Structure formats: C-alpha cells, structure tokens
Amino acid sequence: MKKENESAHQPAMTKYMRIYTDTKNLILSGHYRDGDQLPEEAAVCEKYGCSRMTVKKAYDMLVADGFIYRKQGQGSFVLSSSSNRDGMELQERELQGFTRSNESTRNGQVSSKVLRFQLIFAPEDIAEILGIEKNAPLYDILRVRNVDDRPYVIEQTYMAPQTIPGITLDIVSSSIYNYIENELGLKITSSKKTMSAEPSDELAWAELGLTEKEPVLVVEQIAYLDNGTPFEYSISKHRYDLFKFSTYSLRR
Amino acid sequence: MKKENESAHQPAMTKYMRIYTDTKNLILSGHYRDGDQLPEEAAVCEKYGCSRMTVKKAYDMLVADGFIYRKQGQGSFVLSSSSNRDGMELQERELQGFTRSNESTRNGQVSSKVLRFQLIFAPEDIAEILGIEKNAPLYDILRVRNVDDRPYVIEQTYMAPQTIPGITLDIVSSSIYNYIENELGLKITSSKKTMSAEPSDELAWAELGLTEKEPVLVVEQIAYLDNGTPFEYSISKHRYDLFKFSTYSLRR
DNA sequence: CAGTGGTCTAGACCACAAT
DNA sequence: TTGTGGTCTAGACCACTGT
Numbered sequence: 077m078k079k080e081n082e083s084a085h086q087p088a089m090t091k092y093m094r095i096y097t098d099t100k101n102l103i104l105s106g107h108y109r110d111g112d113q114l115p116e117e118a119a120v121c122e123k124y125g126c127s128r129m130t131v132k133k134a135y136d137m138l139v140a141d142g143f144i145y146r147k148q149g150q151g152s153f154v155l156s157s158s159s160n161r162d163g164m165e166l167q168e169r170e171l172q173g174f175t176r177s178n179e180s181t182r183n184g185q186v187s188s189k190v191l192r193f194q195l196i197f198a199p200e201d202i203a204e205i206l207g208i209e210k211n212a213p214l215y216d217i218l219r220v221r222n223v224d225d226r227p228y229v230i231e232q233t234y235m236a237p238q239t240i241p242g243i244t245l246d247i248v249s250s251s252i253y254n255y256i257e258n259e260l261g262l263k264i265t266s267s268k269k270t271m272s273a274e275p276s277d278e279l280a281w282a283e284l285g286l287t288e289k290e291p292v293l294v295v296e297q298i299a300y301l302d303n304g305t306p307f308e309y310s311i312s313k314h315r316y317d318l319f320k321f322s323t324y325s326l327r328r
Numbered sequence: 329m330k331k332e333n334e335s336a337h338q339p340a341m342t343k344y345m346r347i348y349t350d351t352k353n354l355i356l357s358g359h360y361r362d363g364d365q366l367p368e369e370a371a372v373c374e375k376y377g378c379s380r381m382t383v384k385k386a387y388d389m390l391v392a393d394g395f396i397y398r399k400q401g402q403g404s405f406v407l408s409s410s411s412n413r414d415g416m417e418l419q420e421r422e423l424q425g426f427t428r429s430n431e432s433t434r435n436g437q438v439s440s441k442v443l444r445f446q447l448i449f450a451p452e453d454i455a456e457i458l459g460i461e462k463n464a465p466l467y468d469i470l471r472v473r474n475v476d477d478r479p480y481v482i483e484q485t486y487m488a489p490q491t492i493p494g495i496t497l498d499i500v501s502s503s504i505y506n507y508i509e510n511e512l513g514l515k516i517t518s519s520k521k522t523m524s525a526e527p528s529d530e531l532a533w534a535e536l537g538l539t540e541k542e543p544v545l546v547v548e549q550i551a552y553l554d555n556g557t558p559f560e561y562s563i564s565k566h567r568y569d570l571f572k573f574s575t576y577s578l579r580r
Numbered sequence: 581c582a583g584t585g586g587t588c589t590a591g592a593c594c595a596c597a598a599t
Numbered sequence: 600t601t602g603t604g605g606t607c608t609a610g611a612c613c614a615c616t617g618t
C-alpha cells in the first residue's frame with residue numbers, strides 16, 4: 077500500500093515544483109508574453125504561502141530552462157521567444173535536452189526494425205565507457221526506428237546484461253527504455269551526448285533511403301541510471317532532414 | 329575606487345562558488361575519481377564554515393554540470409567519466425554549452441576572413457527573432473573562421489545596430505564578441521542553439537575545401553544579453569570532421 | 581536505528597537599479 | 600529612498616538507505 081496524494085497520479089509535488097509548473101504554463105499559454113515582468117518574489121511568497129528561498133528555487137529553474145531571465149534591482153522577465161516556441165519547432169522532429177528522446181514528439185507512431193540483436197565480448201573502449209570488464213558479455217543491438225513507417229534513424233546500442241538483464245527480441249522491437257523503467261523499475265536520470273555530421277554510408281543508403289550526397293546527424297550518447305551507472309552507449313545516425321537538436325545554455 | 333578582494337582579479341567569489349570550484353577542481357585533477365563518495369554536506373559545512381543550504385547549492389551546480397550525482401540516504405558521488413574527461417575530448421574541436429564558443433579550445437590561433445559586411449533591411453523572420461521592426465537596419469556579416477589558418481566554419485551573422493552599435497570592418501575581422509563585452513560593456517549571458525546536418529554547398533566547397541559528399545554541421549543560434557535582448561542571430565556551417573558539440577542533460 | 585539528502589522557513593544583510 | 604534580486608544562516612522536519 078502506497079500513500080497517494082489527492083491528485084490522481086501526480087507524485088506529491090513540492091511547493092517549488094508547483095510554482096515552477098504554474099509559472100511555466102502561464103508563459104507557454106501566453107498569459108505572460110515576451111519581455112513581461114513576472115510577479116516579484118515577495119508577491120509569489122504571499123500567493124503560495126511560502127518563503128522567498130522556495131520562490132527563488134522555482135524561478136531559478138525557469139532561468140536554467142531558458143524561459144525567463146532575472147536582473148538584480150529590476151525584476152524577473154520572460155525571455156524572448158519563450159511564449160511562441162513554435163518558431164523554433166517548425167522542423168519535423170526535435171530533441172530537447174533529455175525531455176523526450178524516446179517519445180513521439182508529435183503525432184507519429186514509433187516502430188522499430190531490428191537489424192541485429194546478439195551478445196558479443198565487450199571491446200575495451202566500450203567496456204571502459206560502461207564501467208565493465210573487457211570481454212564481459214555485451215548486448216549489441218542495431219535497429220532502424222520509424223515514425224509512421226518512415227525510417228528516420230539507425231541506432232547502434234550497447235548495454236551490459238549485468239546492468240540491464242533480461243533483454244529479449246520482443247523488448248528490442250518495442251522500447252528498451254520502457255522495459256528498463258517499468259519492468260526493471262530502474263530510473264534513467266541523465267545523459268551525455270555528442271553531436272556531429274557525417275557522410276552517409278551504405279547502411280544509411282539502404283535503410284534510410286539516403287543518397288551519397290546526403291549526410292546523417294550523428295548522436296553519440298552515454299546514458300546513466302540514478303545510481304550513476306552508465307547503462308547505455310549508443311550511436312544514432314539520423315536523417316539530416318528530419319532531425320534537429322536544440323539546447324539552451326547559460327553562461328556562468 | 330573599487331573594493332577588491334585579496335586575490336588579484338577574482339570578482340569577489342561567493343561561498344558557494346568557492347565550494348563549487350574547489351570541488352570541481354578536485355574531481356578534474358583526479359583527487360576524487362569515478363564513483364568516489366564526496367564529503368557529506370555536514371562535513372563541508374564544517375570545513376567552509378557555512379550552512380547546509382550553501383553546500384547544497386554548490387553540489388547542485390555540480391549535478392547540473394554532470395560532474396556528480398546524489399542519492400537520498402546514500403551520499404554524493406563522482407559521475408563516471410568526469411575525472412577523465414579526455415575520453416570525450418579526443419576530437420579536434422568541441423563546443424560545450426556556451427562555455428567557450430568564441431575561444432580557442434586548445435592551442436589554435438583564430439582568425440577571420442570577411443566575405444561580406446554590409447547593412448540590409450531586416451527581413452520579417454529575422455526582425456521577429458531579434459525583436460526589431462521589419463526593414464530596420466541590420467548588419468549582414470559573412471565570415472570564414474580559421475584555426476591556425478585552416479578554415480573550419482562559415483558563419484552568417486545578423487545583428488541590429490540599434491542593439492549593437494558601431495560595428496566596423498576591423499571589429500568583424502577580429503572578434504565581435506570581444507567588442508560587445510569589452511568595448512560596449514554589455515554582458516552576453518545565454519543562447520539557444522539548434523544543430524542539424526546538411527549537404528555542403530558551393531560556398532562550403534570553395535571556402536572549407538569540402539567535396540560534394542562531405543556535409544556540414546549547421547548550428548543556428550540566437551544569443552542574448554543580460555537584459556534579455558536577443559542581439560545575434562547566426563547560422564554556422566562547420567566542417568563535419570573538425571567539430572562536435574557536447575551536452576549533458578538531466579531528467580526532471 | 582543512524583546516516584544521508586530533500587524541502588522549507590523566517591528572517592538577515594548586501595548589491596544593484598530606478599527615482 | 601524604494602524596489603528588486605542575490606547570498607546566507609541556523610535551524611526544522613521529512614524521505615530514503617542500509618544496518
């Protein structure tokens with residue numbers, strides 16, 4: 077028996093999370109527009125019945141996410157093109173930070189075609205990345221991912237059975253992440269990604285329908301569980317015309 | 329007369345910044361290694377003579393930067409491949425978040441070749457991005473950037489004179505960012521970037537020495553001042569073999 | 581149980597901007 | 600001087616982990 081909060085499936089939101097999501101929604105819905113000043117900290121304290129530190133935490137998260145900026149002595153303001161995010165999302169498929177790498181961003185039905193699923197002896201470089209012994213068993217998975225039956229990425233994935241046990245062809249054909257989170261109950265918390273461009277190779281010509289002159293966008297990823305274990309090393313080659321990657325970054 | 333801190337040019341570091349940089353340096357120097365547990369909050373409070381909230385802020389910044397992870401009931405630990413960052417930096421040129429987009433990452437001498445520098449009437453789409461009127465004056469700058477006289481990126485930059493006045497050919501030939509920050513005294517604080525791959529075009533063949541089969545990595549950027557003003561819209565086409573972009577992202 | 585982080589308070593004092 | 604955010608305290612209580 078678990079103790080549940082009133083609201084159906086919400087995981088017992090903290091105060092700062094409530095302030096964060098409320099404010100974010102007000103920005104996204106256009107209630108606050110580009111350049112608008114947000115309520116000052118004191119007013120938000122009042123409204124939510126909390127201390128300044130709590131409001132500050134919520135607002136600081138909005139700063140980190142690129143929704144607002146703050147200036148000492150002046151106030152907190154909506155950052156340009158936060159309300160009309162569409163401007164940056166004209167493209168078909170976009171991946172922001174981590175948020176929904178393994179979901180369909182829009183409507184599309186995602187499916188997979190498994191080109192290879194086998195166990196191999198871990199080569200040294202991958203073993204080091206995943207923190208396992210050289211020559212330890214390693215899943216070697218090669219898939220083509222489709223959205224609405226249109227191929228858009230070739231994904232080479234390596235995972236260690238000692239970290240993620242029990243992977244089957246069924247799982248590989250649908251969603252590994254779903255299996256990890258829902259069946260194994262593990263938490264995926266972060267990832268390091270490196271993006272680059274490359275000429276397409278024969279596999280991309282065959283599977284993605286590209287020509288010699290058309291490139292792929294390569295995303296190399298190391299993904300981590302909440303206990304710090306790197307559980308996945310993957311190299312994805314995306315159709316150049318169907319994929320963009322967006323980030324927001326702050327200077328410190 | 330300004331009040332200065334003891335240490336030469338340091339801008340009066342806060343306590344959490346001191347803890348953050350100290351700890352980060354201990355990780356980078358290998359004093360703390362992958363998986364090592366960091367001192368618990370109470371111990372750090374003791375050492376620095378500060379409260380828990382201050383330590384927490386410093387540690388939370390390390391989490392956001394991908395150096396450590398923390399687990400309730402267990403402790404704070406160095407995230408894999410934080411100490412040996414070289415693993416991810418084998419490539420020639422890398423751009424992390426914002427940190428040093430306009431510096432030489434390694435040794436290289438950076439120079440510019442200006443292909444075009446003129447004023448134009450702002451087209452509607454760019455005007456909207458930069459928050460200016462349609463047909464307002466706009467700098468139109470096209471440059472090739474070299475590292476050690478080797479071209480690696482073609483950069484198309486748009487800025488509004490009403491935001492960044494007084495740009496000259498001299499400035500464009502060296503560093504616009506340097507002019508903005510040091511001459512105009514403005515602060516550049518954040519940027520939104522979108523990365524994609526594209527086949528190279530004639531300009532890239534001529535200026536970057538690429539062939540038809542070789543792509544470019546395209547980075548579209550909107551950069552902001554500390555008052556929230558978007559001051560730059562740029563499209564950079566990088567040699568695919570000399571440029572990678574790395575990010576770390578957390579799930580929330 | 582003890583060890584550890586996570587959230588939160590109710591202030592204090594400082595820094596910066598606008599008036 | 601007033602309005603605003605930035606830093607910091609010295610606690611409190613809670614949640615989770617492992618013994």
